[in-house]
Amino acid sequence: MLDVVPTTSSRLLALLSLLQTRRDWSGDLLADRLDVSVRTVRRDVDRLRELGYRIETARGPYGGYRLDAGSDLPPLLFDDEQAVALAVSLELTAAGGAGLGDGVADAALRALTTLRRVLPSRLRHRLEALPLIVVRPPAPPSDVGSGVLVAIGAAVHAREVLRFDYASDPTDRPPRRVEPHHLVTWRGRWYVVAWDLDRADWRTYRADRMAPRTPTGPRFAPRDLPGGADVSSYLVSRFRGREGTDVSPTWPCEGTVVLALPLAEVLPYVGDGVAEAVDEQRTRLTLGAWSFPALAASLLRFDADLEVIGPDELRVAFGLLADRCARAS
Template sequence: MPTTSSRLLTLLSLLQARRDWPGAVLAERLDVSPRTVRRDVDRLRELGYRIATFKGPDGGYRLDAGSDLPPLLFDDDQALALALSLEVTAVSGAGVGDGMREAALRALTTLRQVMPSRLRHRLETLPVTVVLPPGRSADVAPEVLHALGAAVHGRVELRMDYGEGEEDRPSRRVEPHHLVTWRDRWYLVAWDLDRADWRTFRADRITPRTPTGPRFTPRELPGGDVETFLIGRFRGQDGPTPTTDWPCTGTVLLDLPLRDVTPYTSGVAEDAGDGRTRVTQGAWSWPALAASLLRYDASLEVVDPPELREAFGVLAARCGAVAGA
C-alpha cells in the first residue's frame, strides 16, 4: 500500500496531466476510496495548491493556477531532469544572459539542498560538462524575450527596430507567430506586414517598441509547422512549401575508408568496399555542396546528379582564377 506522501505525489502528478479528473477515476487510479481522494485533495490544498471541485455526473477535481508558488512535489525522475536542466542553463544561460545563469545556479543549489541522499548520489554519478560553441551569439535581454513572448501569446502586432548596432535599424511592423530557439540563438518567426512575406528575425537584434498594435488572426505557416518552416529557411528554401530536405542533394564515392569519413560527415556514409565510402549529402546550392565534399581532402567520383559534376567544374574555374591571380 503506497504511503500517504507517495500517494499525494501521484495524485498531484495526475492532476497536472490533464484539466479535469472525475473523482471516481482518481480513486480507481490511486486504488483508494473516493473518501480518501477527498482527504488527499484537502491536504494538497493545505500545502497551497488551488484545486477546484466541479459538479455533475462525473464530478471531480481540477488543478488551477495559484497566485503564489506552492511547495512542489517531484518524483525521482522529474527531480533529476530538473537538476540536469538547471546545470546546463547555469553554464549556457539558455541564450538569455548572466541573469538566467545566476538564477539557474541558485535554483540548482536550492534543489540539491532538499534532495534525498539517493538522488544526490544519482546526480553526482551523472556528471555533465557543457561545451559552448566558439563565437557564441549575443544573449537576448530577458525583458526583450518577455515582450516578444507576450506579443506571440496575445496575437498582437509588434512594432520593433531591427538590426545590429545603434544605427541603421529600420522599424518593422510584424505579426509575431512563434518564438523559437535554434542552435543557441533565439528567433522570432513573423509575418512582415510591410514586405507581405514571412521573415525570421534574430531576437538579439530586436528592440520592441510600445505600444503594440491591434490583435491579428494567425496565418498558416508555410510547411505546416514551425520546425519544417525554420529548417527549410535555414537550408535555403524560400518557396511557399518548404521541407526539411536540402534543395541540392548528391552522392559521391570517396577514396577513404568509412571509419575516416563517419566522424566528419553531415550526411549519410556507407561502406562501398575497396576502402571507399559512398556519401550522400545536401547543401543550399550545388557549388556549396561540391565545396563541402572537398573538405574530406580525398579523391572522389560523382555518382549523381549531373548538376553536382557541373558544380565541381565551376569551382575548378574559380580556384584556377584565384591561383593565377
C-alpha cells in the same frame, strides 16, 4: 496522535501526485486509488487548497477535481526521471549551453542549487555519474533576457502582431510591426522569422536586439514562407553570403531530414546547421557537407530513425551507404 500526521501528509502527497498526472479525476476514482473514503478525499482537497494549490471542483454525475494554474507557483512533485531531466537541463543552461544570456544562466544556477539540495541521494549519485562539459562558441552569444523570449514566444503561439524597438537601427523611431511566425536558435543566437507589415516582406530579426512593446496587436492568419520553404531552409538561404554574420560558408551539398529525436538532444551537435522542433519527439534538421554521401554519413551519427525531406540526391546517398555497409558486414 503522532501516527496520524505523517499518514495524512503522505496521503496529501499521493493525492497531489495523482492530480498532476491527468487533467480530471472523479472523487470515487481518487478514493479508490488512495484507499480512503470520498469524504476523506474532499477534506484532503481542502487541505491542499489551504497550501496554495488551485483545485477546481466540477459538480454533477460526471464531476470531479482538476488541478489548475494559480497566481503563484506551488510546490511540485517529480518522479525520478523527471527530476534528473530537470537537473540536467538546468545544468546545461547554467553553463551557457542553451544559447541564452547570463541573466537566464544565473537563474538556472540558483534553481539547480535549490533542486540539488532536496534531491534524494540515489538521484544525486546518478547526476554525479553524468559529468557535463559545455563548450561555448568562440564568440559568446549576446544576452537575451527570458522576458524577451517569453514575450516573443507568446506572440508566436497566439499568432498576434508583435510591436518592438530594434537596436540595430536607431533611426527607426516608430516600433516595428510584424507577424511573428517562428522563434528559432542558430549557433548560440535566437532569431525571429516574421512578416514585416510596414515593409510587406519577410524579415529575420535577432532576438537580443528586440525590445517588445505591449500590448500585442490583432491576431493574424499564418503565411507560407517564400517558395513553400521550411523555416530551416529559409534561414540558411537568408544568411548565405551575408557579411558580418556567424554563418559558415555555403556547403555545396545541403539536405533536410526529420530525426526521431527531441530538439534538446539534437542541438548540441548541430554546428552550422538549423534545427527546429517538429513536436516533442522529432526535430527537423538542415545540414551541409562537401558531398551527399558525406552528409548522409554525418546524419547517421545521431543514431536515430530519420525521414529524408530532400533533396533526392540525399536519398540516393543513403542507398549508396546502405550498399557499402551491407558489403562490409
